[in-house]
Amino acid sequence: MDGLKIADPFEKDNSATDTNCHSHLWIPKHLIHFIFVFWQTYFVFKYHKVVFNVQKFVLRFLLSHMAVANLCQWLKTIVDEIMEEERHRKLHSMTGHHSKRSDLPTILHVSFYSSEPENASINAYACKSIGGALLNYLSPCAIEYSLITGAIFYKMFAKIGQVQKESDRMEKSRRQNELTRGFSECHRSHRGLFVGLLMFMATIVAMALFFIFASRDNNLAHKTIPKNAMLIYHVTEISLLLIGFLTCIICYYRFRVLKFHDLSEEGAFDGNLLLIGLMGMVFYNMFLLVPAMETLNNDTEQSRLFAAKAALEIIQALVQVSLRQTFSWSFKVFFILEASRRCARTMEHVRKKPGRTLVVLLLIINLSMWVVNIFEVKRAGQKGLHKDYFGDIVWAIIINISLPLIIFFRFHSTVCLSDIWTHAYKFAHD
Template identity: 25%
Template sequence: MTLTVPSIEIEEPQDADAPPSTPTTYQKRPASVYSVGGRPPPIIRAVSYQPSIAATTQQSNEHHIPPPSTPEEKSKFTRRYLAGVTGISYALFLIVFGLIAFITDAVENNARYPLAEVFALYMVATGIIYFVFLYVDIRLYVWRAQKALLELQRRRELYEEQLQRTAALNNGPTGALELGTPSANGVVEPATWQMAPLKPIPHDYCFVTGRHGEIIYLKLGATWFCFGLLIHSVLLLSYQGILMNSRDGKWAQCASNTTIAMEVLFLVYCLFLVFFFWKYANIVINRYRGLARFGIMHAIGTALAFWVLTIVRETVVAIRIKQSYYDDYSIEKNGTNLEIPDGRDTSMIAPGDCPGPEELNQVLASFSPYLYPFVIEFNILIVGLLYMIYANISKCPKKITVKGHKGHGGSHHGHGSVHGDHVSKGGGSVLDFDGKSVCSEHCDDTLDHEAQVKSRLVVYGDCQHASRGLFAGLILVVATIVVIILFHIASRDDDYRDTGILLDGIFEVTVLGIMILATIAAYFQTSKLDINPHPISRLDDVLLFIAIPAFFSETLFSMIPAFENNSILNGFIVFTQIVQVLLQTPWICDALRRCSNTEELQKKKPGKELVTFMTIANVSLWIYYTFAVKTGDFGDERYDYYGDVLWSILNHLSLPLIMFYRFHSSVCLVDIWRHSYEPGEMAH
C-alpha cells in the first residue's frame, strides 16, 4: 500500500497591501519599430522614414496600461483605507477632546460632572479590552500551530517506521517507497494507505526577526519608565486613599472614586502593555486588520492624551505649590489667617485646594516633580512601539521558502507559507514525500517563538576598541553624580546658593562643549563606514525628531531673559545645547545606516570609542536633567521674567521631551555600537 503523509498548508489570505499581479509579457518600454524582423529597414535616399503615430501609440498603450483590478481587490483597498483613515481621525479626536477636557477640568474643577476622568476611564478600559483580545488570539494561534506541527511530526515518524518495515520485508531497501503486505512468494505487494489531510493553518500572525525585531533597548526603556510611573501612581492612590479614609471626614470631600478607578486601570493598562511588548513587540498582524488599525490607533491616541493629562496635572501642581509658598509668606508677614475654600474637588490635581495631611502633601510635592517625567517619557516611547506594530500590519510575507528569503523583495520577516522546496498539498502518495520536507518556516518560528523571546534576552557585544570611551564615560557619570549632590547641598544653604548655581552652570556648559567636539570627531570617523543596504526602520528617526521642537522652544524662551539680565553663562548654556543637538541628530541618523563590510573596517572600528563615550554622556545628561534641575527653580531667572504660571507650563512641556531625547539618543547609539561595526547582512 502507499502511505500518504500530507504536509501542513498555510492559507494565504488575499492581501490588500500587495500590488496587483502583472502579465509576464510586461516591458519597461515598447519595442522599437526598428527591431521588427531583427534588422533595421532599408535606408531610402532623400526619403525620411516616419513610423505611424497611431500604431506607435496603440503599441505603447498595450505595454503600459496595467491590468484592471478585480472586484475583490477594489473592495479590500476601500476597506483598508477606510479603516486606516478612520483610525487616525479617531486618534486625533481622542487627543483634542482630551486636551479640552483636561484643561477645562483643571480650570473649572467641576466635581459634579467629572468629564475628564470618565473620558480617561473610557480610553483605558477600551485599550485593555483590545490588547487582552489580541494577546489571547495570538496565544490561541500559537497553540494551533504547535498542535499541527506535533501532528506532522507524528506522521513523519510513522512514515519512517513503515519505510524501515518495508525495507526489512523486502530484504533491504529497494528505493521504492511502497508499503503493503507480503504475498505468497514473499514479495510485498503495494497497497494504498490513505491518511486524512491536516487542517490548513491560516496565516494570521508572524514575527519580525533580526535587527528590526529585537528592539531590546526600547523594551528596557519602557520597563524603566513604567517603574517610575508605578511609583507616581501609587503616590497618587495613597493620597486619595488617605483622604477617603480620614477619621473626622473633613478630607473625604476631596477624594474621588473616579480618580481612584482611573489610576488603578491606567496602572494595569501600562503594566499589561509592557508585558505585551516584551512578548510580542515584533508581531505582524494579518488577522482582523481593520480592527487592528483601529485598536492600535486608539492606543496611540490614549498615550498622547495621557501625555497631555500628565502635563496639565503636574503644571497645576507646580503652580499651586508656588502659590502656597507665597500665601504662607504673606500669612507669616501680615499675621493673618488664610481661609481655605470648601467644596472643591482636586481629583485631577493635588494637593492645592484640599487640606490634606501636611506630611503627605510634602512627600507628594517633593517627589512628583521627579516622577512625572517618567509618565511622559513612557507615553512617548509607547507611541513609538505602537506605531511600529501599526506599520507592520498586513506585512506577513508570502511564498518564502525555508532555505532562504525568496519572495516579496527579500522581506526580512523570517516566515513563509510554502513548505520546504515543494508546494504544499492536501494529500498525496509517499512518492511525493521525500522524508526531508518540513513545515513552513512560518510555522516553525511560530512554534519556537517562546524560545526566541528568551534567547533575545541574551545580548552579546564586542567591546574591542571601546575601553577608553567607556573609561571616559564612567568619569563623566561620577562627575555628574557629584555635581548633583553638591547642588542639592548648596540649595539648602543661603550662603552657598549662588556658588551652587554657578557650579551647576559651569558643569553643564563644559559637558555640552565636550560632547560637541566628540560628536564632530565621531561624525568624521563613522563616515568611513560602509552603507548598510538593510538599515533600521525610521522609528528611531521619528522618536528623535519628536523632541527637537522642545530644544528650539527652550533656546528661544531662555535667550531673551538671559540677554535682558546680562546672564552670559545661561545664554551660552542654551546656545551650546542647541548646537550639540543639531550636530548629534544627523550624526545618529547617518551612523544608524552604516555597516562594516571590509576586514579593515571590522578590525579598526573607526569611531567606536567615541560612540561609547557619547552613549554614556547622553545617559549622564539624562540623569542630570532628571535629578538636578528640579532644585534650581529658586535660581531660574525665567520664572521672574515670564511669571510662575507661564514658565511652569512651558517648562513642563519642554523638559520631559529634552530628557526623552537624551534617553533615546543613548538607545540609538547602543544600536550603532552593536551593528554598525558588523557586515551588512549580519546587521540585517
C-alpha cells in the same frame, strides 16, 4: 508614580485625619491606571516585534487607539502639572509662604479645601506626604513613557501585514551575525567605556553637591536658587556639552570611512522620534536664551551662565543630530541618522571598528545629561530670572512641555547610539 498616589491618602499627617485631601475615586482611579500601565508594558515587551497578519482592520483600529490614548495621557500629565503649579502659586500668595512644591502634596482636587485662605493653608499643609516630594522627578518619566509607548504602538500599526519584509530583515540579521561571530561585543570600546563611566560618576557627585547646597543655603524668603548650587549645575551641564560636542566632531571624522547603505524603515522611524525630541530641546533653550541675553548688560553671573549653557546645548544637540558634511557642500547629513546608515566595507573595518570607543563615550555622555535633566533641570529653572521674565503661568507651560521632550531626546539618543555601536561594524546585505 501611581503607587505613590495610591499611598498618598495613607501618608497624611495625624492632624489631617478629618481633612478630605482626595476624592473617594482617588484610589480606584490610580489603581485602574496602574493595572493599565502594567498590562500595556507587558504587551509591548512581549509583542513589539510581532507582525500581525490577521484581522487587519480590527488591529489597526485597536493599535491606533492605543497610540492616541498614550498621547492623550501625555497631554493630560502636562496639563495636570501646569494646573498644580498654578494652584501652589496661588496658595503661596494667599498665605505669604514661598515653600517649594516638593514640600506640598500632589492635590488635584482643590475644591475639597475651604474657601477661606486660612483654612486652605491649614488643609494644604495638613495633607503633606512623602510621595509628593518625588512627583517632581517622576512626572517627566511618566510623560516620556507615554510618548515611547505611543510611538511603539504606531510602529506596530505601520508593520501590520508586512510579513515578507520582516522575514527578510531577520534573515539579513542572521547572516550578519555569522560573519562577525569571531569578535567580542565590547571589542574596541573599553577606553570610551571607562572614560564615560568616570564622567558619569563625576556627574552623580555634582548632582549630590547641587542638592546639598540647594537645601543648605536655600532661603525660602527669596525667589532664587542659591548661587553655589546654580554654579555647580551650570558647570556640570557646560562641561558635558563641551565634551559631547567635541566627541561628535571626532566621531563623525572616524565614521567617514565606513560604507553607506539604505536607511531602513526602523532607522527612519527612530530618526523621526529623535527630531521630535530635538524640537523640544531647541524650544526650551531658545526661551532660556532670550531673557539671559536681554539681562547680560546687568553684568550678572546667572545671565552669562544661562546664555552660555543654552547656546552650547543648542549647538551640541544640532551637531549630534545634524552636521554639515565637511567633504561635500551639496547637502546636509544627520550624524545619528548617517551613522545608522553606515556599515563595514571590509574585514579591516570589522576588526578595527573605527570610532566605536567614541560612540560609547557619547552614549554615556547622553546618559549623564539624561540623569541631570531628570533631577536638576526643573528645580534649577523653577525660580528667578526666567519666571520674572515670562511670568509664572507661561514659564510653567514652557518647562512642562519642553522638559519631557528634552529627557526623551537624551534617552532616545542613547538608544540610537547603542544601535550604532552594535550594528555599524557589520556587513549590510541589500
